[in-house]
Amino acid sequence: xxxxxxxxxxPGASHYRVAVVGAGPAGLSATxxxxxxxxxxxxxxxxxIPGGMMSFAIxxxxxPLDSIMEGVEELRDRFGxxxxxxxxxxxxxxxxxxxxxxxxxxxxxxxxxxxxxxLIATGTWRSRRLGIPGDDAKNVVSALEFLxxxxxxxxxxxxxxxRGFKKVVVIGGGLxxxxxxxxxxxxxxxxxxxxxxxxxxxxxxxxxxxxRLIRLGVNWVELAAPQSVVVENGAARGVxxxxxxxxxxDESGRPRPxxxxxxxxxxxxxxxxxxxxxxxTPPIASDCGGLGxxxxxxxxxxxxxxxxxxxxxxxxxGDVVTGPSKIGRAVRQGxxxxxxxxxxxxxxxxxxx
Amino acid sequence: xxxxxTLLRVVDYSxxxxxxxxxxxxxxxxxLGPFIRLYELWGGVKRxxxxxxxxKAPCIEACPTGAMRRDPQGAVYVEFSRCIGCMACLHACPFxxxxxxxxxxxxxxxxxxxxxxxxxxxxxxxxxxPSRAIVLGxxxxxxxxxxxxxxxxxxxxxxxxxx
Numbered sequence: 016x017x018x019x020x021x022x023x024x025x026p027g028a029s030h031y032r033v034a035v036v037g038a039g040p041a042g043l044s045a046t047x048x049x050x051x052x053x054x055x056x057x058x059x060x061x062x063x064i065p066g067g068m069m070s071f072a073i074x075x076x077x078x079p080l081d082s083i084m085e086g087v088e089e090l091r092d093r094f095g096x097x098x099x100x101x102x103x104x105x106x107x108x109x110x111x112x113x114x115x116x117x118x119x120x121x122x123x124x125x126x127x128x129x130x131x132x133x134l135i136a137t138g139t140w141r142s143r144r145l146g147i148p149g150d151d152a153k154n155v156v157s158a159l160e161f162l163x164x165x166x167x168x169x170x171x172x173x174x175x176x177x178r179g180f181k182k183v184v185v186i187g188g189g190l191x192x193x194x195x196x197x198x199x200x201x202x203x204x205x206x207x208x209x210x211x212x213x214x215x216x217x218x219x220x221x222x223x224x225x226x227r228l229i230r231l232g233v234n235w236v237e238l239a240a241p242q243s244v245v246v247e248n249g250a251a252r253g254v255x256x257x258x259x260x261x262x263x264x265d266e267s268g269r270p271r272p273x274x275x276x277x278x279x280x281x282x283x284x285x286x287x288x289x290x291x292x293x294x295x296t297p298p299i300a301s302d303c304g305g306l307g308x309x310x311x312x313x314x315x316x317x318x319x320x321x322x323x324x325x326x327x328x329x330x331x332x333g334d335v336v337t338g339p340s341k342i343g344r345a346v347r348q349g350x351x352x353x354x355x356x357x358x359x360x361x362x363x364x365x366x367x368x
Numbered sequence: 369x370x371x372x373x374t375l376l377r378v379v380d381y382s383x384x385x386x387x388x389x390x391x392x393x394x395x396x397x398x399x400l401g402p403f404i405r406l407y408e409l410w411g412g413v414k415r416x417x418x419x420x421x422x423x424k425a426p427c428i429e430a431c432p433t434g435a436m437r438r439d440p441q442g443a444v445y446v447e448f449s450r451c452i453g454c455m456a457c458l459h460a461c462p463f464x465x466x467x468x469x470x471x472x473x474x475x476x477x478x479x480x481x482x483x484x485x486x487x488x489x490x491x492x493x494x495x496x497x498p499s500r501a502i503v504l505g506x507x508x509x510x511x512x513x514x515x516x517x518x519x520x521x522x523x524x525x526x527x528x529x530x531x
Contacts, residue, residue, distance in 0.1 A: 017490065078499050223410065223413045343387045346393065
């Protein structure tokens, strides 16, 4: 990914400095645009390797690591971008998934002071929990934890806890569920169940992806919602599901799953993967000098039309603004936010003259 | 094998994951774009389509004003000052590629990022595709790359190895 696809070299260096927080598709695309406009950019990334979900969650057969690294190396070696990896930027405290790889932390407010603009692209590194009895058993993990572990192992960064399971139950119908189920199969699980509360037609991953997994040998169970995790000695042994039927459309426009009383059944498992959604993880985890009010209930950063936190030099882009989405949409937001940063700083340069 | 001197772009649909990056960056660099677009086909499968820059381009043949042209690298593009917006090119195109722009009142289409190529850069969609699904180059090289990928899959199946 040539994030600097718009220029060959950094034009006459600007003395304005921008900090980009998060080296995923949004942050890296924003960086590419900004260096092509002459800015000096430092990237802060909490994981040891840049790329965000592209490096640590999306299966390698979808995105080769080189494809990301060639663009990152170009940013660093030819455009003078400084990359502070294993560095988590936060104001306040919050533990997110992947934080076990963080080496040091930096204060968001210091960045806001030290740079002319800060662009936040920290993604969605927390997972929704099942919210049922037993979901805290040690072999109940989120899709993100599961995929992160496999990627860590592959990248030589520890991990290796997610393999060796024989019966895996994945709960959810989105792309994280698909990836977790497929990776389970590839890592040698003998039985993989993919359980979704609506039908294949409503699955956010799309009917094709589900059918592809069925062809690979995944057991697809639709119209079933988890009721409880069966726990023995602290470890999950299976999941009790209840059958659903489709009801009236809910606020998302999809038919609401309605429980059928007395229809409970159990699926045995030695690993339960909850793929029921990820939550934005902004670097604002407290009131943070008044910034706290720009974080929505769902964790998203509330920006104005120009992707700016009103009245500040802080911009935000990607999944931390939109919630979990596609790479292309994160790239779009990164580029648009970078353009807005450029607008603000160009105006400032003009006024300063 | 003589150098054909033309660029060929192929979307390797076995690698494409429908992430929309190509469409996004195309729209970002072309005010009138995007000129590579994803469409949903069935079962949630979305894939991009764009101009194939045919070596015997029917759109160039059909254009009554000589507005549809080919540049030295082989990209078929619209010379706006000559285009009358008749869309004969669209009727001629087997893939329905040219579009009528409401802004310029002319035909518009992919030009393989003429401006970027003019600066020695790669078309945006190719440069940014995360899965390297968009292959661009001299026809021979593109053919080799696509065949190598297909071969790897066949051999992987018969050897049972992951490459």
